[in-house]
Every structure is written in structure tokens, then in C-alpha cells.
Amino acid sequence: MGRVVSQESESPSSPSPSTASSYSPRQAIDVLSSLVSFSHSVKVFAVKWQTIRHKLDELTASLVAIESCDSEQNPILSAILSGIMVCAGDCYDLARRCVDVSYSGKLLMQSDLDVLAARFDRHLGNLSGVCTAGVLSHGGFAIVVSRPGPSACRDDIRFYVRDLLTRLKIGDGEMKKQALVNLSSAVDEDERYGRVVVELGEIVPILVNLLDSPEIEIRDESARLVCSISNFDPHKPILIGAGVIAPLIRVLETGSESGKIMSTGCLIKLTQNSDNAWSVSAHGGVTSLLKLISAADSSPDIISPASAVLKNLLPVEEIKRFMIEEGAISTFIKLSRSPHEAVQITAVEFLQNIASGEEPVNQSVRAMIRILDPNSASSSSTKSRETALRAIENLCFQSRNCISQLTTFGFLDPLLYFLRNGEFSLKELSLKVACRLAGTSDEARKVMGDAGFTPEFVKFLDAKSPEVRVMAGQALLGMLTIPRNKKRFLHDDSSIKIILQLLDDGVAEEQVVEETNQHGNKKVLIQILMSLTASNSGRRKIAGSGYLKSIEKLAEADGSSDGKKLVKKLGAGRIRTLFNGIIWHS
Template identity: 65%
Template sequence: MRQENLKQEQNSQESSSGSSSIRQAIEVLSSLISFSHAIKVFAVKWQLIRSKLEELNAGLIAIEDCDSTQNPILSGMVTAIIISANGCFDLARRCVDLSYSGKLLMQSDLDVMASKFDRHLKNLSGICTAGILTHGFAIVVSRPGANACKDDMRFYVRDLLTRMKIGDSDMKRQALSNLYHVVVEDDKYVRIVVEVGDIVNILVSFLDSVEIDIQEEAAKVVSVISGFDSCKAALMGAGIIGPLIRVLDSGSELGKESAARSLRKLTENSDNAWSVSAYGGVTSLLKLCSSSDPSGELVGPACGVLRNLVSVDEIKRFMIEEGAVPTCIKLLRSNDEAVQISSVELLQNIAAGDESVRQLVIREGGIRALVRVLDPKNSSSSKSRETTLRAIENLCFSSASCISVLVNYGFMDQLLFFLRNGDVSVQELALKVASKLCRTSEEARKEMGDVGFMPEFLRFLDSKSPDVREMAAEALSSMLSVSKNRKRFVQDDCNIGFLLQLLDHEEANSGNKKFLFSILLALTSCNSGRKKIAKSGYLKNIEKFAEAEVSDAKRLVRKLSSSRLRSMFSGLWHS
């Protein structure tokens, strides 16, 4: 029988001259692991035993170069492992042959066997921790190749787990570093980490390590796997939040950065927000953000965590009481792009939909700080400016007092500058913001007309982008609702000519023509504007649109056909 041959092979290995007792134990365990896969009964218990056998086997492989004859403690432990493995072989054979006397008795025997292997693991760990063995003896299991099967990958991860459990400090640190690199480079290893559940618990325990190098390496691994949904539940179940907060409080700079990134990912699920708050995380995060020399790698993720927590109203109120608003405003003065962007987004989220908080932002100098980020003289990036423009649009345009403060700080001049000189993305966003601003009040439209927005809106009417053309036309139409702006616009003969040229190229069903007609209709309320349209060479085109039942074109014809201009048209207005 195969089982008897295996046992004979084991006995031969034990007695062969010159053979290492550790090598014998490894071969016995490997055979037992392989044989256990044929067992169809008591699957859960055998899976537990197999897991312990794999860990024990990987641990022995890691110390295979040690001479157990020179260490009686190690020699005795290896002998005990071989005896336990032989006993387990007998249980395995009876389970395969279904020759056991009773289920309850076999279940009890399997529990006893699992406990034995668990003790062997603890003993091996104790020997290594005591310094009896060092990493110099460890055989390094090579990382499987790119096309390796899952079993090889799993064996490699289990070997790393064993080193993390029983190795000395250097071995633990190296194992963590290797684990970090595989999970960064290959998502399949992340799934294996979840399956080999002890790894998550080990990582969480290492976050409280007094050895900073080990804490940092563990935090780096957690920062990667916390981005995967399959890992988030396991991390939360292992109690990850408390250790991460403690790293934020007392860890190294690198450890704090990794902890903040992990918390940002974990709090994407709002259910985890209360855990962060319960461990004092809000205070810790705000303290990091208010440090004298914050880095983007740390403050960016920290602000990201706080931004996720804002969704819980009670936590948001606590953040405000703890000084989140002045902290954000202070961060706006940073020259670091990541810090600027993160603080702008956090400030926007805190104040969104809350007039009392918006007023607090004004009192603390928030609007001035936002406008300063936009200053062309500053070295802010295009991305920072885009984020700031969106924040100003969301925070300030619903309140006349906010708009007044914006204007006083020179916001319109900055907006006009970016319309003329910004990168394409900034320019289009500036147009969107300007279009919205001119719809807020007549005072805003008057001010914008005085500083020179209308020529820029007119220029964008010829953009290749339909969305840009529509925004520009809508903004110009709104601007021309002000009498002073109409008079200023028609003073330049080229303006009306340009509008009519654009209309000449529009199809009857074009969406942009609606705004062009709206602009022309606004201009007809001005005598000089009406005359210039009537005397242009584009009347036939306007009539063509009217004949096509375009309602705004028919209205424009009626406007132009009043009083002295009536004789210039046919009976079109009677239709």
C-alpha cells in the first residue's frame, strides 16, 4: 500500500547515515501534507492541521542549515515533530480508508493532533526568538516566477509568514519587505494574504512593535492591501484602526504616511468612520495637519481621511470644534501641491451646505486664502488652481456677502487672467465659473462688464468645443441683460458682425443658435444695436431661420421689423 511505502520511506530517511534530522522532518511533513489532500472526511479539521503543517514545514526549511546535533533543544524538538508527524500519518491513513472506530473519537484525536503541531510551532518560534538561531542559517525561498501556479505562490507567502512568526528582527523585516513587494506588483498575492488569515493578524500586531523598522514595513504592507475590498473586512475584523491611530501618534514619518493612506482607504466605507473617531483619530489627524512643516505625503492622506469622516454630521461638528477650519486655511498657504489640493477639498466638504460654517470660513480668512492660491504670481500648479476654482464656485456663489468679499480681494481680475492666459483645463473651468458668476446678480454682471469679460466670452463663441461655445454664449447673453453692457458691446462694430457670422454657420437644429439669437434679441433693445443688425448683410440668413420655424428667429424678425425698419422686410412677420 502507498501509505506503508511512505512510512517505510520515512523510517529509511531517519536512519540514513549523514542525513540531517531537520531534512528528515521536512520530508516527512511534505509527504504528510501531500497525502492529506486525499482525505475526504473531516475536511475542516484536516484543513486546520494542514495549515499548521505548512507553517511548520516552512519554518524548518528556513532553519535547515542549522546543525541540530549542536543544539539539544532543537534536536529534541525536531525528533518530537517527526514522532507527531508519524502519528498523524496513522490518523490520515484511517481517514482515507474510513477504518476509524467512531466519528467522535476521530474528531477528538484530530483536535489533539492539531494542538501538538500548534505547540511545535510555538516551540520553534521560542527557539528563534531566544536568539538560538539567526537569519544567517535561513534558506531563502525564491519568489515564484511570473507564471507560477497558485500553490507555489501560496507556499512562498506561507514561508514569509513563518519568518514573520519565528524569525529574529532581521528575518521579520526582510519577510515584510518581500511581502510588500509582491502585493504591490501582483494582485493575486493580495488574495492569498486574505486566505492565509494569520498574516493579517501578524501585520496588525507588528504595527505596535517597538522596533520602528518592523512597524514601518508592516504599515507599508497594510497601506497596499487596505485598498482591496477583499482585505478591508479582514483588517477591520483584526482591529486595525487602533494600531493605525497609534502609529499616527508616535510612529516614524514613513509609518505615519502609510497609516494615513491606510485610514483614507478604510474610511471610504462610512461605517468605519466611527471607529476612527472612537480611537481619537480625528484629534490625531488634525494634529498632524497643523504641524509646523507638513509634507504632502502625510498631510494629503490625513486630509483625505478627515474628508471621508465629514460625511458623519456628529464627527463633522467635532472637527469644527477642534479647529478644522483654521487648520485647513493655514494649509492653503503651503507651496506643496498635494497639501493645497487636500486642504481645499477638505475645507469645501466641511462648509458645503452649511451657511454658518461658510461664515466661519469668511471670518477666519478662508476666502482670502483661496484667492491667494489663484494669484498668478504664486507658483501654484494648474491642478491646485482647478481645485480652488471649484471650491470657490461651490462655497461662495450662493451668498451675496461671499461674492462681495471675493470681488474685494481681486477675484474677478484673476478669473479674467485665466480666461486669457490659463492652460486649456484651467481656462475652460474659469469660463464655467465666470458664466456662473455673471448669473448671480446684476451687480456682478455690471462689475464683470467694467473689467472686460465680454470680449473673452465673445472669443470663446468660436471654440471647437460645443460645451465651451454654449457656456460662452449663455454667459454673454446674461451679461447683455444689463443696459450698460449692451451699450458698451455695440460700440464695437466688429462684435455684431462676428455674432452674425457665427449664426451664418449654424444649422437650423443647432443648440448653440438658441443663445446666439438670445444675444441678438438682447441687442435689439438698444437702438444702435438694432440698426447695426438691420443694416448688416445677414438678414436673409435670419429670415431663413424664421422660415424654418425657429421661434427666436421669428421674434428677432419682429423686433427688427418695428417702426422705420418695417419696409425692409416682406410679410414674414405676419406668418
């Protein structure tokens, strides 16, 4: 003979309950009473049948207490009664086989009786739950209990949440879904509901189970509610304790787009704790997230949060190595070519964090330089390029070898282009990166001088921002320490004139102190001129420029040693020039 039917949707055996779509409490009482009487004729497995009769008596007593309730107006009660009737039919079938001794084996029958007792116990708990929650009424049943207003007391909130809990426990699919929607909305708008959800203790385990529901909408709404609960730090350990990570990862693998977004949103918050990062990895989360990110049909709305989860896992070195082995770098390099700005930025930030070792860094930097390429067929946004520039700066400027690789990879071309043509924010960031690069080594200054950076630094000497002026001046001073850069600069009369003009502006005695404080780079401009006077042609150009008197006034008013040295050097040069001219003519 077959085992006890566990699906509550099948028709019961005799004693035959009504075939109506909705059973009344009285019908269930009659069936259970008849079943108790029939069970007394069973002579085998006496202890187990005694347990079952005890549960039948408890169910009967509970039904008597609500006998006057109208099940047709109470969807929850109707669902409970239907389940009880199905279970009663299965119980009668087992009792008949025990009376006839027509079962196939003692162990099998004992197992069936244990399952049956557990089913009755569950129905008893459901019935007790709706009675305790107070959702049953003699005059009818509200399909949706109204949510309390903003000024509601704690008891009103608890009643509302308990009503929704009851629907989650024993309601049909539509009722469960509506309860999840209402509860999510309440938790999102008022944190008191989130606290009550956690305090009740029963809801979180139910939500975790519903994440594996075969109904997509229920699974999605469960993920949404779990994500809302995870917004509160004290609630995160409750979710972890209920085993939420494994089903969240299963949602990533089989859920809808909405469910995947909610699941990744929750995992972002949970993996802020490195202990939980291990749990995500142990349940196959790294592989699932990488597959999700690389899937052809994944949208930016999924890719960005999924990447954020992986980024949270990177601080754990073992997980980071596993990601690299699983091809995370190549996956994110492909993402860096995405036409979507958010995806590009996500990819660059992730590559910056995962790159470790020469080759991974080189691969990542090449991908970032492609984003910077102004001639690329898929032009990137300003924000994407700024992110790539910062990432390159963070990745490469700590290693001399990485810096030398930048020129090999063609980094200077887009850097110079945006220094000349970029939008304001991108141009300023390009200047910062270029100035820092110029300060790394003589080799970098040589290459940058050959590429044409020196005149660009001169243009920023008159910028509105004092920080930009000083930064450009320091970079230019460094560039001029390279002989071939200085030689090239001395042939550029317009650049020398700009420097002299900047020193001359506002040089009147009463304005000198104010202008010195305002420009802040007067000192570096004098140092640049001092560097140029090391060359005979440089001294001649400065001395014969017509700005010598202004320089002398500046040095006298400012009182700086650099200014006096410059005047002295230019004066000595002028005397030598005059002396040489006299000797020549004699």
C-alpha cells in the same frame, strides 16, 4: 527574592547549560531531563509543579524528534533552543527556592510559576510550529525559502507563507524583517498570497502586534504589509477584527516617514466604511492626523494621504464638528499657501468638503481666491487654480449671499484675468464659472458688466466648441438685460460687428440648415440682436450695417419666429426712419 526573569536574553541558572552561542537539541534534552528530576524534590505547590513537569516532558519529546537537526545551520531552531535554555535556568532557580522555602510570599511564587508555565508553553508552540511548517531539515536549513513561481499550486504557496509565518513568530529581528519584505512583495504581486495570509489566521494578529515593535524597520514593513492586505475588500474586516486601527494611529505618532505613509495609506482604505471612521476618531486619530499634517517637517507624501483619511471621516457629522473645533479649517488654509501643487489641491478639496456655515465658507473662499491671484508671490499651478475655481463654484453658487461675497473678496479680478490670459483648460473653466455667475442675479450681471466681462463673452461666440459658443451667447444675452451693460455694449461697434459677421457667415441658402446645426448659437445671436433693437441707436446700427439682407435671408430660410420678428422690427424701424426724414425735410 526577586520574581521570575521574563527576558529570554539573560543567562540561565544551574543546571548550567553550555555557554556556547548555539545550543544543540541534545544539550537542551539533558538540561530539561535534569530539571524534571530535580523538580520531584519540590514539596510545595504540587499542582503547579505537576503542570510544569508535564510541559517539560512535552518539550523533551519534541526535542528528541529533531535531535539530529543541526542548530548551527538552522537559525530558527537555534533561537528556540536559546529561549528554552534561558527558561530552564529560571525554572531551576524557582525550584531551588521552593525546596529551600526561601520565597518571600506564596501568592508571589504562585504567580511566578504561572508565568513560567506560560513561557514553556510558548516555546512548545514555537517548536511545534517549525516542525509542522516543515522548515527544519536534517541536511541543513535554507536561510530564505525560494518563492514559488507564477504557476505554483496552492499547496506550494501555503508552504512558502507558512515558512514566513514561522520566521515572524520566532525569528530574530533580521529574520522577521526579511519575512515581512518577502511577504509584502508576494501579496503585492499575486492576490493568492493575500488570501492565504488571511486564511492561515495567525499572520494578521502577528502583524498587528509588530506595528508596535521597537525596531523601526520591522514596524515599517508591518505597516507596508497591512496596507497591502487592505487593498482587498474582503480582508478589511479581518484587519479591523484584529484591532489594527489603534496601532496604525500609534505609527502616525511615532513612526518613520515611510511607516506614516503606509499607515495613512491603510487608513484611507479602512475609513471608506463610516463604521471604521468612528474607530479612528475614538482612538485619537483625528488629533494625530491634524498634528501630522501641520508639522513643519511633514512632506507632501505624508500630508496628502493623511488629508485623505480626514476627508473620509467628514461624512460623520459629529467627527466633522470635532475637526472644526480642533482647528482643521485654519490648518488647511495654511496648507493652501504651500508651494507644492499636490498639497494646495489637497487643501482646497478638503476645505470645500468641511466648510459649513457662513464664516467657515468665507475663510475657505478667501484662501482659494489667494490661490487664483495671478500677482501672488508664490504663483500656483494651473491645476491648483482649476481646483480652486471648481471649489468656489461648488461652495458659493448655491447661496445669493455667498455670491455677493465673492465680489467683496475680489474674485472677479482673477476670473477676468484667466478668461483673457489663462491656458486653454483654465480659460475654458473660467468661462464656465463666469457664465454661471452671470446667470445668478441682476446684481452679479451689473458688477460683471462694470468689470469688463461683456466684451470677453463676445470673443467666445466664435469658439471651436459648440458648447462654449452657446454658453457664451447665453451669458451675453443675460448681461444685456441690464440697461447700463446694454448702453455700454452699443458704444462698442466692434462687438456688434462680430455678432453680425457670425450670422452672415455661410448664410447662402444651401448652407443655412447645415450652419444652423453646426453653430447652434444662431438662435441666441438673433436674440441678442433683438435685445439691441429695443434701443433706437441699436436698430439704426444694425439696419445700417450692410448685413440686413443676410439677416432677411437667414430668417426666410430658417423659418424661425425670432428671425422673422427681428426682420420685422428692423423693417419697421427703417420705415419710421424714412418717414421721419420726409417730415423733417418738408
